[in-house]
Amino acid sequence: MSPAPSTADGPAVVETFHSLQGEGLHAGRSAFFIRLAGCDVGCSWCDTKHSWPQAAHPLRPLGELAAAASAAAAAGAAFVVITGGEPLQQPLDALCAALAAAGLPLHLETSGVGQPSGRFDWVTLSPKPHRPPAADLLARCDELKVVVTSPADLDFAEAMAAEAVRLRPPATPGPARLLQPVWDEPAARELAVAYVRAHPDWRLSLQSHKWLGVR
Ligand SMILES: C[S@@+](CC[C@H](N)C(=O)[O-])C[C@H]1O[C@@H](n2cnc3c(N)ncnc32)[C@H](O)[C@@H]1O
Numbered sequence: 421m422s423p424a425p426s427t428a429d430g431p432a433v434v435e436t437f438h439s440l441q442g443e444g445l446h447a448g449r450s451a452f453f454i455r456l457a458g459c460d461v462g463c464s465w466c467d468t469k470h471s472w473p474q475a476a477h478p479l480r481p482l483g484e485l486a487a488a489a490s491a492a493a494a495a496g497a498a499f500v501v502i503t504g505g506e507p508l509q510q511p512l513d514a515l516c517a518a519l520a521a522a523g524l525p526l527h528l529e530t531s532g533v534g535q536p537s538g539r540f541d542w543v544t545l546s547p548k549p550h551r552p553p554a555a556d557l558l559a560r561c562d563e564l565k566v567v568v569t570s571p572a573d574l575d576f577a578e579a580m581a582a583e584a585v586r587l588r589p590p591a592t593p594g595p596a597r598l599l600q601p602v603w604d605e606p607a608a609r610e611l612a613v614a615y616v617r618a619h620p621d622w623r624l625s626l627q628s629h630k631w632l633g634v635r
Pocket residue numbers: 459465466467468503504505506507529530531532545546565567600601602603627
């Protein structure tokens with residue numbers, strides 16, 4: 421009989437699921453999600469507050485997560501999304517190395533608060549005004565996805581986009597620019613829609629999974 425898998429080498433995980441990417445430039449594509457536990461960023465409108473206490477969630481063995489990602493790949497997932505909680509609050513090198521066995525691109529959803537680690541094919545940075553992101557994430561991210569609750573968030577979004585460009589070598593394209601209205605607030609939706617209509621560098625990101633009622 422083989423020994424029970426060790427959890428000592430795995431991260432604390434809230435949930436894993438196979439759905440469609442609901443947000444950002446890859447919205448609408450089949451994706452396997454790994455939601456890591458732990459976040460101390462404290463966004464008042466966070467839709468995942470149950471993920472905040474890391475110790476409330478079980479450690480999952482790396483081999484089990486890699487096997488789940490491989491099964492999702494066989495079932496049609498086009499990429500793996502590591503989200504949370506705040507994924508940068510756990511070390512990601514070993515997790516990314518283990519997930520390579522599934523052969524899927526790895527995407528990261530992060531606020532940029534924490535210690536950058538791991539190797540990713542796509543980085544979504546959703547910076548928060550009260551906890552500015554690490555400069556290396558801003559310099560490397562593929563998309564900038566700013567949650568909009570008030571007009572000040574639009575100024576913050578422009579400042580983050582300008583900084584992301586400033587931190588890159590000359591003539592390097594900046595990240596894709598997305599505004600995501602905070603969920604279920606019509607005034608925030610109107611603000612984001614009006615801004616994108618007048619600013620062609622920006623595009624709207626809706627949390628389409630919530631509109632669809634899927635995970
Ligand atoms: C739950 S967070 C996890 C990843 C990471 N902690 C972060 O904030 O980017 C996933 C995404 O959902 C966004 N988000 C969280 N709560 C939201 C809400 N109520 N409305 C719209 N977007 C939200 C975050 O800004 C982030 O882009």
